[in-house]
Amino acid sequence: MIKVDNIKKHFGKEEILKGISTTFERGKTNLVIGRSGSGKTVMLKCMVGLFEPNSGEIYFEDKEMSLMNNEEHRILREETGMLFQGGALFDSMNIEDNVMFPLRMFSDKKRPEMLERVNEVLKRVDLENVNKKFPSEISGGMNKRVSIARAIVNNPKYLFCDEPNSGLDPRTATLIDQLIQDITKENNITTVVVTHDMNSVMEIGEKIVFLKNGSLVWQGNNQEIFKTDNTDVTDFVYSSDLFKKIRDIQLNEQ
Amino acid sequence: MKYLGDIGSYFLMLKKVFSSPTKRSVMKELIFKEIDDLIINSLWIVSFISFFVGGVIAIQTALNLENPLIPKTLIGFATRQSIILEFAPTFMSIIMAGKVGSFITSSIGSMRVTEQIDALEVMGINSLNYLVFPKIIAMLFYPFVIAIAMFLGIFGGFLAGVYGGFASATDFTAGLQDTFYPFHLVYAFIKTFLFAFILATVPSWQGYYMKGGALEVGKASTNSFVWTSVLIILTNYIVTQLLLS
Ligand SMILES: Nc1ncnc2c1ncn2[C@@H]1O[C@H](COP(=O)(O)OP(=O)(O)OP(=O)(O)O)[C@@H](O)[C@H]1O
Ligand SMILES: [Mg+2]
Numbered sequence: 001m002i003k004v005d006n007i008k009k010h011f012g013k014e015e016i017l018k019g020i021s022t023t024f025e026r027g028k029t030n031l032v033i034g035r036s037g038s039g040k041t042v043m044l045k046c047m048v049g050l051f052e053p054n055s056g057e058i059y060f061e062d063k064e065m066s067l068m069n070n071e072e073h074r075i076l077r078e079e080t081g082m083l084f085q086g087g088a089l090f091d092s093m094n095i096e097d098n099v100m101f102p103l104r105m106f107s108d109k110k111r112p113e114m115l116e117r118v119n120e121v122l123k124r125v126d127l128e129n130v131n132k133k134f135p136s137e138i139s140g141g142m143n144k145r146v147s148i149a150r151a152i153v154n155n156p157k158y159l160f161c162d163e164p165n166s167g168l169d170p171r172t173a174t175l176i177d178q179l180i181q182d183i184t185k186e187n188n189i190t191t192v193v194v195t196h197d198m199n200s201v202m203e204i205g206e207k208i209v210f211l212k213n214g215s216l217v218w219q220g221n222n223q224e225i226f227k228t229d230n231t232d233v234t235d236f237v238y239s240s241d242l243f244k245k246i247r248d249i250q251l252n253e254q
Numbered sequence: 255m256k257y258l259g260d261i262g263s264y265f266l267m268l269k270k271v272f273s274s275p276t277k278r279s280v281m282k283e284l285i286f287k288e289i290d291d292l293i294i295n296s297l298w299i300v301s302f303i304s305f306f307v308g309g310v311i312a313i314q315t316a317l318n319l320e321n322p323l324i325p326k327t328l329i330g331f332a333t334r335q336s337i338i339l340e341f342a343p344t345f346m347s348i349i350m351a352g353k354v355g356s357f358i359t360s361s362i363g364s365m366r367v368t369e370q371i372d373a374l375e376v377m378g379i380n381s382l383n384y385l386v387f388p389k390i391i392a393m394l395f396y397p398f399v400i401a402i403a404m405f406l407g408i409f410g411g412f413l414a415g416v417y418g419g420f421a422s423a424t425d426f427t428a429g430l431q432d433t434f435y436p437f438h439l440v441y442a443f444i445k446t447f448l449f450a451f452i453l454a455t456v457p458s459w460q461g462y463y464m465k466g467g468a469l470e471v472g473k474a475s476t477n478s479f480v481w482t483s484v485l486i487i488l489t490n491y492i493v494t495q496l497l498l499s
Contacts, residue, residue, distance in 0.1 A: 045372075048376050049375075049376070050372050050375060050376065073378070074378055076378075077376065077377060077378025078378065080376060080377075082373070082376045084369045084372065084373060085369075086368060086369055087368075088368060088369040088370050088372065088373040089370070090365075090370055090373070091364075091368075091370070092287075092361075101377075102377055104277070104279075104280060105277060105280065105377055105378075105379060106377075
């Protein structure tokens with residue numbers, strides 16, 4: 001479980017996060033949604049410790065992050081997997097070494113053993129026979145999947161994904177959503193996914209947090225989001241024609 | 255004021271480079287890779303430049319010695335002195351600021367803008383130690399590069415001097431052996447070590463703390479060249495003042 005308590009973050013004079021409080025439960029896929037520039041990535045980066053919030057607390061289980069000692073920090077880092085919005089693969093390493101990297105850093109296993117695990121996760125993201133290629137030699141969607149493989153290879157306890165399925169075709173996107181949800185259930189981990197994608201919201205939105213201009217304006221699940229009358233949320237949800245039509249059909253049926 | 259802040263950030267960076275070390279097995283690999291990138295990959299261009307510049311130094315010296323009273327051995331002597339004292343350590347390092355320096359800045363800078371550095375940090379890796387420390391270790395081999403530059407520079411000078419008909423092989427060799435102070439070599443290699451440290455750390459610092467996107471990576475590389483060469487020239491002046499005068 002991760003609890004965020006009134007975190008604020010500003011860059012210079014501009015306040016990007018304006019006091020956000022919520023909890024992300026273990027064993028659930030938690031989504032953070034909101035329009036571009038609403039502060040989703042900044043919030044995620046605060047939770048993984050890349051940005052230090054100007055005020056507020058972030059708890060992992062019952063430990064407050066800024067009060068952890070070095071050893072607790074090290075363990076937290078080992079237990080964290082993160083998928084960056086841009087992938088952030090190491091372009092000096094091939095795919096295999098990229099995915100193996102967290103294992104090499106955190107375990108003393110021999111290479112063949114690590115390789116077995118690498119191939120296992122690469123298979124789960126539906127990538128085979130790319131082991132020896134470099135990030136610049138594979139497509140954008142494949143890059144994204146390799147990044148997911150790297151994020152999950154060390155069986156993290158906390159998984160953060162910044163737009164895992166942007167740039168993927170609808171079928172692969174569904175596969176990735178499903179994978180994220182499966183891993184969350186299998187390993188009973190705390191997963192936070194930032195997304196724009198309404199399909200993901202419908203498929204895996206067990207808890208949804210809606211940000212607008214750095215404030216949390218709504219939270220609920222994927223049933224409730226279609227019923228809310230919060231106009232910020234409905235504007236977001238029904239900004240796509242498809243969802244508008246579905247709603248019209250539903251209203252007609254009633 | 256801005257420069258003071260910059261200088262402060264440089265020293266803070268150095269402090270972090272030498273703290274919380276990366277896992278040994280991984281670090282060993284990184285060091286070998288840096289030796290390959292920074293040292294081995296520079297050998298060809300260093301050899302090429304020093305050989306031909308050595309030749310030009312010998313020819314220029316010969317052409318400037320019109321007075322028949324000055325012995326021909328001076329050609330070998332002057333070539334040796336200028337190559338060992340200045341050309342190989344200092345001017346080769348300026349050239350390396352362009353080659354190695356901009357390579358370091360652009361590779362670290364592009365890792366910064368594509369969040370690869372953040373990815374390291376999320377995994378709890380001290381990214382400064384991971385990225386900069388192996389470069390510093392690899393650059394401990396830089397004096398070998400400069401030794402090669404010295405040797406080839408003098409060899410180029412010998413060939414140009416002798417086969418260009420400016421001095422006999424005996425005169426040139428006698429000049430090379432004339433009043434040789436071993437301390438000049440010590441001085442040259444002390445400089446070289448300092449330049450190696452500058453070449454490894456200043457471009458890293460420029461790349462690590464850059465902000466922005468691909469365009470800024472290019473700007474950072476240019477800035478890095480300016481900073482690195484200015485620091486090399488200033489260090490050269492200070493060391494010369496301290497050791498030779
Ligand atoms: N390092 C930074 N320095 C200054 N401002 C920043 C920084 N990172 C983000 N911002 C600002 O914070 C705001 C929120 O950015 P953020 O990246 O969190 O948006 P987002 O919700 O993830 O959007 P998107 O869906 O487009 O990825 C933006 O206005 C951005 O300019
Ligand atoms: Mg974002």
